[in-house]
Amino acid sequence: MTTVASFNIDYLQYLSPNGDLVGDKKPNVATDFEHLKSIYELMVLTRTFDAKAVALQRTGKLGTYASCLGHEAVHIGIGAAMAEADVFAPMYREYGAQFYRGVKLSEVLLYWGGDERGSDFSGPQHDFPWCVPIATQCTHAAGAALAFKLRGEKRAAVSVVGDGGSSKGDFLEAINAASAFQLPMVLMIVNNQWAISVPRKKQSQGRTLAQKGVAGGLPSIQVDGNDYIAVYTAVKAALKRAYEGKGASVIEAITYRLSDHTTADDASRYRPDDEVENAKQFEPIKRMRKYLTSQGQWNEQLENQLLSTCKVDVDAAVEEYQNASKLTVADMFDHMYEELPHDLAEQKAYAQSLEEKSNG
Amino acid sequence: MAKVTMVEAVTMAMAHELEHDKSVVILGEDVGINGGVFRATAGLAQKFGEDRVIDTPLAEAMIAGMTVGLATQGMRPIAEAQFMGFIFPMFEHIVCHASRMRNRTRGRLTCPLVIRAPYGGGIHAPEHHSESIEAMFAHTPGIKVVIPSSPSRAYGLLLAAIRSPDPVLFFEPKRVYHLNKEEVENDGEEYPLDMCFVIREGTDVTLVTWGAMMKETVEAADALAAQGISAEIIDVATISPLDMDTIHESVAKTGRCVIIQEAAKHCSVSSEIAANLADQGLYNLTAPVKRVTGYDTIMPLFKLEKKYMPTVERILDKVNQVMEVS
Numbered sequence: 248m249t250t251v252a253s254f255n256i257d258y259l260q261y262l263s264p265n266g267d268l269v270g271d272k273k274p275n276v277a278t279d280f281e282h283l284k285s286i287y288e289l290m291v292l293t294r295t296f297d298a299k300a301v302a303l304q305r306t307g308k309l310g311t312y313a314s315c316l317g318h319e320a321v322h323i324g325i326g327a328a329m330a331e332a333d334v335f336a337p338m339y340r341e342y343g344a345q346f347y348r349g350v351k352l353s354e355v356l357l358y359w360g361g362d363e364r365g366s367d368f369s370g371p372q373h374d375f376p377w378c379v380p381i382a383t384q385c386t387h388a389a390g391a392a393l394a395f396k397l398r399g400e401k402r403a404a405v406s407v408v409g410d411g412g413s414s415k416g417d418f419l420e421a422i423n424a425a426s427a428f429q430l431p432m433v434l435m436i437v438n439n440q441w442a443i444s445v446p447r448k449k450q451s452q453g454r455t456l457a458q459k460g461v462a463g464g465l466p467s468i469q470v471d472g473n474d475y476i477a478v479y480t481a482v483k484a485a486l487k488r489a490y491e492g493k494g495a496s497v498i499e500a501i502t503y504r505l506s507d508h509t510t511a512d513d514a515s516r517y518r519p520d521d522e523v524e525n526a527k528q529f530e531p532i533k534r535m536r537k538y539l540t541s542q543g544q545w546n547e548q549l550e551n552q553l554l555s556t557c558k559v560d561v562d563a564a565v566e567e568y569q570n571a572s573k574l575t576v577a578d579m580f581d582h583m584y585e586e587l588p589h590d591l592a593e594q595k596a597y598a599q600s601l602e603e604k605s606n607g
Numbered sequence: 608m609a610k611v612t613m614v615e616a617v618t619m620a621m622a623h624e625l626e627h628d629k630s631v632v633i634l635g636e637d638v639g640i641n642g643g644v645f646r647a648t649a650g651l652a653q654k655f656g657e658d659r660v661i662d663t664p665l666a667e668a669m670i671a672g673m674t675v676g677l678a679t680q681g682m683r684p685i686a687e688a689q690f691m692g693f694i695f696p697m698f699e700h701i702v703c704h705a706s707r708m709r710n711r712t713r714g715r716l717t718c719p720l721v722i723r724a725p726y727g728g729g730i731h732a733p734e735h736h737s738e739s740i741e742a743m744f745a746h747t748p749g750i751k752v753v754i755p756s757s758p759s760r761a762y763g764l765l766l767a768a769i770r771s772p773d774p775v776l777f778f779e780p781k782r783v784y785h786l787n788k789e790e791v792e793n794d795g796e797e798y799p800l801d802m803c804f805v806i807r808e809g810t811d812v813t814l815v816t817w818g819a820m821m822k823e824t825v826e827a828a829d830a831l832a833a834q835g836i837s838a839e840i841i842d843v844a845t846i847s848p849l850d851m852d853t854i855h856e857s858v859a860k861t862g863r864c865v866i867i868q869e870a871a872k873h874c875s876v877s878s879e880i881a882a883n884l885a886d887q888g889l890y891n892l893t894a895p896v897k898r899v900t901g902y903d904t905i906m907p908l909f910k911l912e913k914k915y916m917p918t919v920e921r922i923l924d925k926v927n928q929v930m931e932v933s
Contacts, residue, residue, distance in 0.1 A: 296608075334680065367713035373680060376712050380703045385667050387704070390676020390684075397632065397658055397682070416696075420669035427664045582710040583749055584718075585772040588801060588848030 254461045256454075259481055260471035264529045266537025268505045280544045284486065285328060285543070286475055287535050288320040288553055293343040294532060295557040296352050298563065299362040300359065302509040308569070312359045313340040314506035315474075320531030321437050321500040328486060329405055331371050336388035336393075336406040339377040341437075342553055344407075347368065357571060363578070364571070382412040385421035385434060390497070392430035402490035403431040405482070411442025412488035413456045413499075426463030427560035430497040433485040437472060439504035440526075444517040460497025461554075465488025472500030505530065576602045608792045612707035614784040616758040616791050617647050617723070620765035621793050625655045628683060631769060634661040634670060635687030641764055644689055645725055645784060671697035671722065675704045678774070679718040685769060691726035691778065692735030698743075705774040706749030718774045723763075725781035727869055728916055732908040734929035738906045739818075739870035742777045745847040745879070751775045751800055752847040756821035758789040760844060763798030766793040771800060771914060795871050800845050803853040808837035812926055815880060817843040820917060822866045827922035829832050836930060851883045855891070858884060862893035863929040869916055872900040897925040 261277055263269045268277055276282060287322060297316050303309035315322060318340065326347030329335060335348060336515035342355050358365025366376035373391075378384035389408035395402040410420050413436050427433045436456050440447045453459070460467030465486070470477040478500055485496035503526040503534030507514045514523075580587060580595040588594065612618060633648055637869045639662035642649030647859045652660035663670050670686050677684040688694040704720045732763045753768055753775055755761035758768035761779065768775035796881045806821070809829060820844060828838040839857050843849070848915055858864045864884060866877040877898045884896050 267751055336676075364713055365709060366711050367715045372715055375679070376708075380699060383672060383699060383704060386672020386700070387679065388678035389669070390673035390678075391680045392676075393673060393681040394677050394682045414669055417672055420664075420666045420672070423666065424669050424673060581776070582714050584709070584751075590848055590851070 254458065256457050256467060256469055258469045258471070260474050261475045261476040261480065262375045262471075262474040262538055264473070266541060267533045268440055268538070270581065274476065277476050280539070280542065283475070283535070283539060284544060285476060286323055287532075287539060288537065289323055290475075290532050291348060291553055292344060292557045292560060293319050293323065294353075294565070295554070296342065300356065301506070301510060303356070309356060310359050310361045311373050311509050313509045315340045316341050317503050317505035317530050318437060318439060318561050319343050319597050320475040320535070321472035321478050321502050322403055324475050325405060325407065325482055325596065327478050328468075328482035330402070332400075333375050333486065334375065334388065334391045334402070334404040335371070335393070336375040336404060337372045337377060338381070338384060338385040338407050338409065338412065339379055341407055342566065348374065351567075352561065353567035356564065356568035357429060360568060362571065362574060363582075382415035382417040384408075385418045386424065389421045389424040389430055392425070392432040393428055394521070395431055396428065401490045403433060404487075405433045405435060407435045408436055409442060410436065410438040410440065410447045410456060411445065413459060414450045419503070421466060422460055422463040422497065426465055429494040431489035431492070431493070433482060433489060434435055434495060434497045435482070436497065436499040437502060438499055439502050441504050441508070441514070441518065442510060443508040446513075448565045455499060457499035465495050465497050467497040467499070469499045469501060473529050473534065474503030475531060475535060499519055502531075503529065545550055608707070608790045610788040611758050611791050612785045613758045613761045614645055614647050615685060615778070616762040617765055617807060618649060618651065619791065619793050620762045620769070621648065623649060623793060624683075625651065625659055629797065630660050630681060631681045631685065632661060632682055632737060633675065633685045633687065634663050634674065636639055636644045636663060636665055636670075636689050638662060641798070643687060643904060645781060647687065648721070648781070652717060659900050665807070666852070667693055667696035668700065668912050671700035671705075674720050674722065675700050675708065675718055676716040678705070679708060679716040683719050683769060683828045685721045685723060688722060688724035691724040691738045691740060692720075692738055692819065697722065701744070701750065701774070701776070702747050704844050706747050709773065710749060717772060719770045721771050721775045721777050723777045723779060723900070725784070726778045727780045727782050727820065728906060728912045729882045734908060737909070739868070739901065739913060740845055742870060742875045745876055747772070750847070752778070753800060753845050754778045754780065754818040755844065756780065756816075756818055756842045758781070759791045760804065760842065762791045763796060764800065764844060766795065767797035772796060773852065778818070782819040783822055785823060791886065802850045804842040804844055805839065805857065806842050807838070807840040807851065809837040810860065811837045811861055812865060812929060813839045813841060813854070813857040813861045814865050814867060814922070814926070815843060816867040817846060817876075818869065820869050823868050824919060826919045827926065830839060830919065831926060832922060836926070839904035843876070843920045848879055849879065849882070849883075854880060854884070855888045858888050859891040864889060864892070865922065865929060867898045867899045867917055867922055869901055871903045872898060873903045895931035897929055899925050
């Protein structure tokens with residue numbers, strides 16, 4: 248018997264949970280402190296926003312909301328590594344990546360506040376909206392990548408699934424498509440250990456989720472998803488390969504969902520508290536702050552300033568969200584087709600007449 | 608002007624758009640060098656290249672998902688589902704994404720795509736190759752569902768489908784792919800996607816149908832003519848959105864309506880047409896609306912398929928019932 252194929256999965260980490268740089272080779276970004284400080288600021292803004300969004304839901308001012316608590320490094324790492332021309336195909340909690348790309352805080356609130364206008368967001372207009380049916384965004388990203396390849400554009404598509412999403416056909420079919428067509432694409436798995444109540448180990452007996460990419464012959468690695476420097480470096484490298492026509496990559500980022508799945512979930516029913524407490528020592532913001540502080544780049548005064556700026560920004564976003572113009576029944580009809588079909592126009596007119604009556 | 612079959616007209620329409628619009632691409636299983644299992648893409652890969660007529664891995668969800676991705680990023684993809692029976696892995700992308708992307712993003716991203724699928728029974732095919740499930744799609748808001756019944760309408764409607772700014776499901780009645788030839792000018796003239804076509808004018812009864820059942824419907828109308836009954840024939844063509852105006856107008860004239868479809872009866876397109884006639888056209892009716900349909904059974908394997916599918920006799924039976932009422 249001979250071995251016809253074998254594989255190994257590397258794990259990338261630059262910033263230890265204690266905030267120390269580890270490993271021999273350090274990427275330039277590790278000492279680009281202006282960049283890292285701006286990233287840290289966005290991480291804190293994202294977390295401030297997230298806490299506010301949960302609070303809004305608890306007080307009846309927002310619908311069900313999917314928290315991103317603990318995912319700040321991986322999400323912002325993806326956003327910061329991407330070029331504006333690239334296409335982002337998120338699931339539904341990658342706000343950090345989207346804020347980096349220009350989506351407004353208030354737009355996220357609008358969406359979870361039950362208003363489609365939230366998905367008509369700022370930032371690159373070609374980016375995909377939030378995608379609730381799990382993993383279907385992966386084949387959309389593959390289609391986008393094929394469009395870029397066919398047109399000879401130096402652009403790439405980046406999709407995100409969770410550990411649960413990595414079990415789905417669309418994720419695996421996207422890996423296969425990326426392989427078959429050699430697509431300019433990066434398939435991210437944000438492994439936060441929990442798919443609602445189902446733990447990572449019940450998704451697959453595979454040692455890693457990254458190795459699912461090996462089946463398609465794609466370079467596949469694991470990174471510390473709580474280490475911004477590692478995520479940014481890995482995604483940058485994968486995008487460079489994509490731009491150079493060398494095809495797609497799979498990156499599994501290991502992180503932890505410090506929150507409930509959504510505000511409609513209560514993780515205490517299935518997840519031990521000590522597991523969550525333990526995970527907090529690995530969380531991404533603390534370690535970035537430790538690192539920047541140890542490098543003389545951050546201090547308590549800057550931290551306090553940042554916290555108050557974030558509060559102001561988030562409050563402004565909430566105000567913008569709450570002051571959004573009222574939807575009318577026409578908004579339900581107007582974006583169904585480029586031109587409203589005759590029978591639907593009749594339904595719209597009827598609905599509008601009812602609305603006028605109830606307003607009058 | 609060339610005389611072509613329906614499947615040749617389909618090919619002709621796609622070739623026309625590949626020629627005139629660089630954003631048009633075709634993707635599917637066996638659509639490349641092989642030209643598709645029904646030869647609908649015959650010669651296209653050779654003429655336009657394998658970057659535009661793309662053989663994909665065997666994965667229907669992937670084809671549909673990538674079609675959505677292509678369409679949102681400025682392409683005009685035409686995906687082929689090899690048979691309608693294999694469209695189910697595509698269903699999620701059609702219902703959850705293609706149909707909703709414009710609405711979801713307030714028009715920021717749209718899905719100008721076509722998914723073509725040969726459908727229907729009568730060609731002695733294996734299991735899952737003969738169903739008529741157009742109603743499942745007609746029930747979905749945000750897409751258009753189009754079914755040609757002749758070579759010229761296949762050409763004109765497919766052109767319109769490819770150029771449509773909204774997603775179109777284009778179901779091709781494969782039983783009549785090669786049935787007859789018609790002169791079709793390759794002039795790029797599209798047909799509207801929001802109206803029915805009156806195929807034959809008549810005064811006594813309106814026969815409403817689409818797709819392959821047009822063959823039996825025309826034969827039934829010929830037989831009725833011999834009996835002195837003048838039947839008007841309407842080809843619905845676009846089943847969603849549904850042009851009821853044309854049907855109402857016809858029924859206002861004839862007072863009688865028989866709807867003929869190959870699909871099962873329950874919750875079908877004929878149900879919708881009949882409900883509309885009850886709602887808006889009741890006082891035009893002399894007789895109850897009748898339907899000639901497949902049975903509400905599983906589409907049988909081919910030994911029984913002829914007993915499943917509506918025949919001229921079954922159409923005449925229902926027409927004679929409505930003609931007895933005066």
